[in-house]
Amino acid sequence: MTNHLDVTTTSLAPDDAVIDLRDVVKEYPGDPPTRVLHGVDLVVRRRELLAIVGPSGSGKSTLLHIIGTLDRPTSGEVRIAGHDVARLPDRQLSALRAREIGFVFQQFFLLPGMSAVDSVADGLLYTGRRLRDRRARANEALERVGLGHRLDYNTEKLSGGERQRVAIARALVGEPLVVLADEPTGNLDTRSGDAIVGLLHQLNHGGSTIVVITHDHDIARNLPRQVAMRDGLIESDVGQDPGHPRETMGGVAR
Amino acid sequence: MSATVPPLGPPAGDGATVTGGRAGLVPSGLHPGDLFRVASVGLRSRRVRASLSALGIAIGIAAMMAVLGISESSKSHLLAALDNLGTNLLVVEPGEGFVGNEDAVLPITAETMLRRIAPVEEVSSVTSVDVTVLRTDLAPSEQTGGITVKAADTRLLDTLVGEMADGEWLDDTRSRLPVVVLGSVAAERLGISDVGDGVQVWLGGRWFTVIGIMEPFELAPDLDTSAIIGRDIATAELGTAETPGTVYLRTDPDKVDDVQAVIAPTANPDNPDQVQVSRPSDAIEARAAASNTFTALFLGLGAVALLVGGVGIANVMVISVLERRSEIGLRRALGATRRHVSMQFLSEALLLSAAGGVAGVVLGAAVTAVYDVVRGWEIVVPAAGLAGGIAAALAIGAVAGLYPATRAARLAPTDALRTV
Numbered sequence: 001m002t003n004h005l006d007v008t009t010t011s012l013a014p015d016d017a018v019i020d021l022r023d024v025v026k027e028y029p030g031d032p033p034t035r036v037l038h039g040v041d042l043v044v045r046r047r048e049l050l051a052i053v054g055p056s057g058s059g060k061s062t063l064l065h066i067i068g069t070l071d072r073p074t075s076g077e078v079r080i081a082g083h084d085v086a087r088l089p090d091r092q093l094s095a096l097r098a099r100e101i102g103f104v105f106q107q108f109f110l111l112p113g114m115s116a117v118d119s120v121a122d123g124l125l126y127t128g129r130r131l132r133d134r135r136a137r138a139n140e141a142l143e144r145v146g147l148g149h150r151l152d153y154n155t156e157k158l159s160g161g162e163r164q165r166v167a168i169a170r171a172l173v174g175e176p177l178v179v180l181a182d183e184p185t186g187n188l189d190t191r192s193g194d195a196i197v198g199l200l201h202q203l204n205h206g207g208s209t210i211v212v213i214t215h216d217h218d219i220a221r222n223l224p225r226q227v228a229m230r231d232g233l234i235e236s237d238v239g240q241d242p243g244h245p246r247e248t249m250g251g252v253a254r
Numbered sequence: 255m256s257a258t259v260p261p262l263g264p265p266a267g268d269g270a271t272v273t274g275g276r277a278g279l280v281p282s283g284l285h286p287g288d289l290f291r292v293a294s295v296g297l298r299s300r301r302v303r304a305s306l307s308a309l310g311i312a313i314g315i316a317a318m319m320a321v322l323g324i325s326e327s328s329k330s331h332l333l334a335a336l337d338n339l340g341t342n343l344l345v346v347e348p349g350e351g352f353v354g355n356e357d358a359v360l361p362i363t364a365e366t367m368l369r370r371i372a373p374v375e376e377v378s379s380v381t382s383v384d385v386t387v388l389r390t391d392l393a394p395s396e397q398t399g400g401i402t403v404k405a406a407d408t409r410l411l412d413t414l415v416g417e418m419a420d421g422e423w424l425d426d427t428r429s430r431l432p433v434v435v436l437g438s439v440a441a442e443r444l445g446i447s448d449v450g451d452g453v454q455v456w457l458g459g460r461w462f463t464v465i466g467i468m469e470p471f472e473l474a475p476d477l478d479t480s481a482i483i484g485r486d487i488a489t490a491e492l493g494t495a496e497t498p499g500t501v502y503l504r505t506d507p508d509k510v511d512d513v514q515a516v517i518a519p520t521a522n523p524d525n526p527d528q529v530q531v532s533r534p535s536d537a538i539e540a541r542a543a544a545s546n547t548f549t550a551l552f553l554g555l556g557a558v559a560l561l562v563g564g565v566g567i568a569n570v571m572v573i574s575v576l577e578r579r580s581e582i583g584l585r586r587a588l589g590a591t592r593r594h595v596s597m598q599f600l601s602e603a604l605l606l607s608a609a610g611g612v613a614g615v616v617l618g619a620a621v622t623a624v625y626d627v628v629r630g631w632e633i634v635v636p637a638a639g640l641a642g643g644i645a646a647a648l649a650i651g652a653v654a655g656l657y658p659a660t661r662a663a664r665l666a667p668t669d670a671l672r673t674v
Contacts, residue, residue, distance in 0.1 A: 070587060070667040083279070091591050092279040098589020099279075105671070109584040113299045125292070126589035128282025170588075 017079070018178045018209050019044035019067055024076035026062050026232075036062045038232040039076065044178070044211060049204035050239075051212045051220035054229035061182065063229070064213045068101055068180050069093045081177045098126040102171030106183035108163045110155045116142060116166050117151045123170035134173075141169035144206070145199060161192030168199065178209045185219060197222060281591045293601035296574055304606060307563075307570040311610025311650060312617060314560030315643045319618020320625075321552035327626045327634040332542040334632070339415055339473050341535040342375075342510050346501040346521055349530030358528040362497045364521040371520060373506035373513050378413035379498035380406040380477075383488050385458030387434070387481040389444050393456070399443040403457060404480045404499070405488030413502045414474055421449035421466030428465065429484025432457075432491075435466040437478040457481065458492045473534040474502070563610065564650035571603050571658035575665075582662055583670030596663035603655025604648060611647025615640050 019042060026037040036059045044050060054060045065071040066078060069085055078085040081100040088096065097103075102123070110119050120138035121131070129137075142151055145165040150158060155166055164184060171179045181200065185193030197219055204210050212223060220226045225239040284292065297304040346368065348358040361367075369377045383403040386395050410416070411423045422428075423435060434457060436446065446453055446464055454461045462483065471477045488494035501521070505513040510533070518529040575582070582595055590598075619635045626633040 065668045065671075068587065070671070088279065091281050091593075094586070094589050094591040094594075095279040095281040096589075097587060098281065101587075103584075103587040105584075107580070109580055109671075111295060111299075111581060111584075113295075123588060125284070125288060126282060126585075126591075126594060128285075130285070131287065131291075 016046045017043050018046055018048075018081060019211070020077075020079040021067070022077040024063075024066060024073045024078060026059070026066065026071070027074045036232050037066075037073070040232075040234055042227065042234065042237075044209065046177070046209050047204070047207060048225060049200065049210045049212075049223050050225035050227060051214055051223045052227045052229060053214055053217060053220035054235075055215055057231075058229040059232040060213050060215075060229050064180055064182050064211075067178075067211065068103060069097055094126070099174060100177045102174065102176040102179040104164070104167050104171045104179065104181035104184045106186035108160075108167045108187070110163055110166060110170075112156060114155060115152050116147060116155055116158070116169075119155050119166050120169045120173050123173040127174060137173050138169070141173040142166070144172065144203070145169045159192070160188050161195055164188060164192070164196055165199065168196070168203075172203065172208065178211060179203075181210060181212045183214055184212060185214070185216070193219070281589070281594075284594060284597065289597060289601055290605075292598050293605050296578065296602050297605060300574070303570060304609075307566045308606050308610035308613065310563030310566040311560065311607050311647050312563075312614040314556055314558075314563045315611050315614025315647050316617035316621065317559050318553055318556030318646070319615055319639050319643050320621040321549055321556055322639040323618060323622025323635050324625050325549040326636045326639070327622060327629075327631050329542045330634045331629075331631045332538055335472055336535055336538050336542075339535065339538075340504070340507070341533070341539075342505050342507040343414070343473050343534055344503040344505060344510065344514060344517065345474070345532045345534060346503065346517055347499070347530045347532075349528050358525070359495075359497050360499075360501065360529065361522055361524075365498050365501055367520050367523075368501060368503060368517065371505075371513055371516060373509035374503050375506065376409060376413045376504035377501060378407055378409040379501045380404045380410060380480075380482070381485070381488070381494055381497065381499040383458065383483065383492055383494045385492055387440075387444070387458075387462075388456040391456040391461075399440075400479055401440045401443060402476075402480050404477070404482050405485045405492075405494050406482045407485050410482070410502070411468075413504055414471055414477070416471055416477075417469040419467045419469045420447075421464070423466055423468075424482070424484050430486040430490070431484070432460060432462045432487060433465045433483070434462040435468060435482045436464055437468055437480045437482070438470045439478040440481050441467040443479075455481070457483070460491075472538065560646060560650055564607070564654045567603055567606050567610075567651060568654035568657060570606075571599060571655055572661070574602075575599060575658045575662045578662075579665065579670045582665050583667050583672075586667035586670065592663040595665075596659040599659035599662045600652070600655040603658065604651045607647045607651025607654065608644065611644040611651075614647065615643040618643065 021040055021042040024037055024040045025035065027033040027035045040063060052060050052063060062071070066073055067080065069080055072085065080096065083096055085093065111122070117135055117138045120141050121134035124134040124137060139151060142148055145168050147162060147165050147169065150162060155163055158166065168184070171181075184200070185196050188196060200210050200212065212219065214220055225237070227237045228235045346360070346364070348360050350358060365377055365379050368374060381404065383405050385403050386398045387401050387403050388395065388397065406424070408424050408426060408429060419438065421435070424433070434455060436444065441447070444455060446467065449464050449466060453464050455464060468477070489496055503513070503517070514531055514533065517531045518526040522529045585595060585598075619640070622635055623633045
């Protein structure tokens with residue numbers, strides 16, 4: 001039944017769109033309601049590496065929550081991995097996150113008292129895989145982020161940069177269609193931050209689709225595509241995948 | 255417009271498609287082992303708090319277990335004693351009857367008549383002797399210490415299944431001699447602990463040698479305060495009536511009720527209403543049953559302790575949910591459903607209460623065992639109490655965990671991830 005629903009898509013987006021937002025508006029209730037997104041259109045294709053950059057209050061965090069299906073828009077259409085989010089109940093959105101979306105947070109959000117392997121294996125906890133399988137995949141993921149020598153370390157004993165690598169490995173371990181990184185370098189010193197950005201580039205070359213949310217234009221500049229936000233709108237969108245040129249700035253082909 | 259989205263393949267290229275070609279979007283349940291692991295994360299990282307909140311449950315369960323265990327032990331001890339003493343002893347005494355005759359006596363033939371009832375196996379009787387027993391002839395005669403003198407036949411000890419603490423019981427020869435056997439309390443009050451060197455007492459104006467001291471009688475406690483002399487010397491030299499004062503009967507255990515019904519007309523055909531029949535084992539059974547009142551009271555107290563323990567767990571869980579907002583947010587981001595989250599916190603509460611329940615049951619059983627050993631009883635730990643204790647703890651845990659778990663599940667992921 002779910003499959004049936006999935007294939008009746010009427011998306012006009014390119015076939016390889018992982019993220020497809022149409023006129024997304026988000027208001028928070030109040031008197032008057034606070035409108036934080038004023039109609040955002042955004043398409044992200046597979047294997048893209050892009051930054052959503054903007055000052056605080058620009059709506060980029062809200063946009064991240066909507067892309068990550070942690071929140072729903074007030075109006076507009078959101079398709080993630082081909083699924084119309086509006087038509088999925090909470091349970092199915094959870095399953096969508098478990099399989100297709102990886103999250104990296106500024107605060108790492110590693111649970112205390114756990115080894116690196118178990119922390120990463122938790123990225124697969126809600127996918128129904130068995131512990132042995134989860135740990136094997138976690139080992140591989142840690143190798144990919146360059147922490148093969150820290151597998152059994154308690155994450156509390158790792159440096160900030162290493163912790164963020166663990167968190168990135170956790171986001172990658174399920175091989176999601178898209179990784180959403182929210183200020184991934186925000187809690188790191190410049191060197192560790194640069195290393196993390198380098199890692200994201202490397203993972204992108206390996207085929208991962210990565211969206212980085214940041215307020216830091218220096219970081220954004222180093223990424224192939226930058227979507228700049230201001231006051232709940234996309235101000236500019238430069239450096240799109242040359243294989244898929246855009247017709248208009250800040251929007252999608254119609 | 256594309257009706258289908260072609261396969262794109264994730265980075266590793268295992269052939270999955272954007273459209274959820276991976277078996278649809280049905281959330282996976284947690285395997286039991288994973289649920290246990292997830293539920294114990296919070297406990298492992300907050301050990302002191304977890305132990306303290308489990309302690310509340312442990313105390314409640316231990317209190318209830320100990321009360322149940324001790325009451326069961328006491329009951330089983332009483333019933334075992336009763337088994338030993340037999341429930342087929344009947345005591346026949348003169349009663350006041352309808353006319354309030356305070357001087358009623360059993361006819362002299364009563365004992366013989368009662369012996370003729372077929373299921374009656376043994377008969378023995380005692381008669382009060384109207385004299386005092388004193389430690390020496392110099393003691394004032396009113397200082398009897400509440401000890402009564404009774405004349406008994408030689409069968410009394412066997413009929414009552416009595417035991418001698420020291421010395422010997424009366425036999426046919428000694429019944430004619432000035433010798434006395436003391437009940438346990440009587441011996442104590444007279445200050446006589448053994449019969450070693452022919453100790454004598456001043457009884458009815460002459461010296462009687464103490465030849466034996468009896469163990470307490472569970473079924474005839476009034477004999478404990480008695481000094482018992484032979485019926486022959488009592489009638490011959492102290493002028494005691496030959497009418498039996500109290501008759502003890504042992505009957506066929508299966509026909510006690512039948513015998514009880516015919517005793518009065520048999521013992522005193524003229525005035526059957528002036529015969530009082532009792533069954534001392536009834537009193538012990540009543541005592542075994544009576545301990546239930548106290549048990550209920552203490553069980554109630556234990557239940558209150560358990561309830562308080564449950565409130566403690568609920569309290570700790572609510573705080574835990576508040577503190578672990580970001581963990582909840584993270585789990586939702588990792589794909590946990592509301593149900594996954596509520597199951598996690600509910601299981602955590604259940605783990606806490608189960609730990610408390612097991613500790614409480616062990617503690618309660620230990621208290622029971624120590625108490626039983628001190629009292630010299632057989633150790634009885636009720637199995638139903640063990641299972642019931644753990645079940646009660648789990649029930650409390652489930653109730654206590656329900657609200658925090660629901661709260662955790664309702665938390666919106668975006669709120670949970672927002673750092674303050």
